[in-house]
Amino acid sequence: MPERTTTQELIFYLVIAAAMTLVITASLVALDAFDFIYEYTRSHEDMELDELILGIAAALFSLVAVGMFKSVNDLRRYREAVEARRKLEKELEHRQRLSALGTLLGGMAHSLNNYLLPIEMLCGLTRDGLDTKLHERERQHLGKVLEATKGAKSVVAEALTFARADASGEQVDLNTALRHALVLVDAMLPPTANVSKAVEPGLGVVDLSLQQVQTIMLLLVQNALDAADDEVSIEIRAERDPKGAIIKITDDGPGIPLDIMPRIFEPFFTTKPQGEGTGLGLSTVYGHVNGAGGNLRAENVATGGARFILWLPSNPSPAKGS
Amino acid sequence: MPRILIIDDDDLVRYAIAETLRRAGHEVIECAGAADGLRVMTEGAPDLCILDMIMPDQDGLETLTRMKGLGLKTPVLAISGGGRTGLGLYLQTASLLGAKDILSKPFDNEILLAKIEEMLAR
Numbered sequence: 001m002p003e004r005t006t007t008q009e010l011i012f013y014l015v016i017a018a019a020m021t022l023v024i025t026a027s028l029v030a031l032d033a034f035d036f037i038y039e040y041t042r043s044h045e046d047m048e049l050d051e052l053i054l055g056i057a058a059a060l061f062s063l064v065a066v067g068m069f070k071s072v073n074d075l076r077r078y079r080e081a082v083e084a085r086r087k088l089e090k091e092l093e094h095r096q097r098l099s100a101l102g103t104l105l106g107g108m109a110h111s112l113n114n115y116l117l118p119i120e121m122l123c124g125l126t127r128d129g130l131d132t133k134l135h136e137r138e139r140q141h142l143g144k145v146l147e148a149t150k151g152a153k154s155v156v157a158e159a160l161t162f163a164r165a166d167a168s169g170e171q172v173d174l175n176t177a178l179r180h181a182l183v184l185v186d187a188m189l190p191p192t193a194n195v196s197k198a199v200e201p202g203l204g205v206v207d208l209s210l211q212q213v214q215t216i217m218l219l220l221v222q223n224a225l226d227a228a229d230d231e232v233s234i235e236i237r238a239e240r241d242p243k244g245a246i247i248k249i250t251d252d253g254p255g256i257p258l259d260i261m262p263r264i265f266e267p268f269f270t271t272k273p274q275g276e277g278t279g280l281g282l283s284t285v286y287g288h289v290n291g292a293g294g295n296l297r298a299e300n301v302a303t304g305g306a307r308f309i310l311w312l313p314s315n316p317s318p319a320k321g322s
Numbered sequence: 323m324p325r326i327l328i329i330d331d332d333d334l335v336r337y338a339i340a341e342t343l344r345r346a347g348h349e350v351i352e353c354a355g356a357a358d359g360l361r362v363m364t365e366g367a368p369d370l371c372i373l374d375m376i377m378p379d380q381d382g383l384e385t386l387t388r389m390k391g392l393g394l395k396t397p398v399l400a401i402s403g404g405g406r407t408g409l410g411l412y413l414q415t416a417s418l419l420g421a422k423d424i425l426s427k428p429f430d431n432e433i434l435l436a437k438i439e440e441m442l443a444r
Binding site (some may be wrong): 109110111113114115116117120121122124125128129149153 | 332334335337338339341342345376403427428429430431432434
């Protein structure tokens with residue numbers, strides 16, 4: 001149901017005020033109020049009727065104006081509070097869903113690992129026991145089974161990255177890690193892509209490993225590349241925050257359709273055709289960032305394109321510089 | 323011939339590990355639960371114990387604690403397939419509780435055998 005805007009609300013109150021004026025005027029006329037005032041002022045010669053009426057009208061007008069201004073202001077504040085609450089509830093629901101998915105995936109990964117282990121070990125055992133001359137073909141087949149098992153293992157491992165909310169136990173200076181990560185980012189970008197980078201010094205030490213920071217940056221840039229064409233412009237900014245560091249990655253692609261926005265961090269969610277993407281990129285980033293006590297969100301920018309904003313809690317670096 | 327005890331509730335996992343170890347020339351004792359495993363260790367110390375961390379009757383961490391209480395000195399290789407926070411947390415804690423080495427599932431034959439040889443040589 002569409003909600004009324006503040007302007008519509010203002011018109012509504014003006015109509016109410018006009019209706020009330022009509023009712024009050026009709027009542028005053030019916031009561032011969034004017035005669036009463038006239039009589040009253042006649043008997044008090046020192047008062048002037050014109051000034052009294054004008055004074056009352058001015059006071060009424062002022063009261064109505066102040067009241068309406070206050071009402072509209074209160075209404076706007078109420079709307080904002082309701083909207084903020086709605087956003088918060090949505091965010092909470094989103095986090096709860098991701099957390100439930102994490103638990104589900106963790107359990108699934110445990111079971112799958114227990115199935116993959118015998119497949120891999122017994123295939124290897126059988127293959128190694130086969131005669132290389134007599135059973136070359138069978139050995140090849142088992143080699144393919146082992147290859148497929150390795151693929152399945154890596155998918156389970158990636159899904160576990162999302163599922164695990166625990167930190168890696170490692171720490172790294174974010175400036176140093178970003179420097180390394182941005183070298184890899186440069187290497188992966190097509191020459192037609194346009195990248196601007198601005199990294200503030202003193203971002204501090206975060207609860208991530210160097211590899212995790214590299215993975216986060218590569219996956220987010222890869223995501224921008226997948227969404228846009230080769231001539232994409234990507235802006236990477238890293239800034240200090242009172243309690244940590246903020247990294248923003250903005251592209252000028254088509255942006256994220258609003259209907260899929262709530263699902264983009266879910267594992268295995270992908271908009272790519274089947275077989276072209278695992279849907280684990282952004283969920284892996286989410287897992288790393290969450291594990292480090294930070295948060296990750298996405299938004300569309302007004303000029304077009306998408307922006308990923310990740311916040312990481314950090315402590316000042318012990319060594320100066322970087 | 324080294325005697326290796328495998329404690330894992332998953333039949334397929336136990337079978338695969340046992341077959342690999344037997345092929346490599348080890349004597350293998352299999353137990354599907356921690357209580358059984360503790361009994362085997364008390365009766366005659368094996369050279370090494372491969373202990374799963376997540377089991378229904380008694381988890382690996384509890385087993386390690388009981389081993390300590392019983393004064394059992396069998397070197398333990400802790401294995402785990404994870405869970406939500408399981409993999410890192412379980413295996414790290416297992417090390418703190420006295421497991422000599424850790425291995426996350428799934429692993430292949432070469433990795434397991436290399437780890438076993440290394441532990442037996444210590």
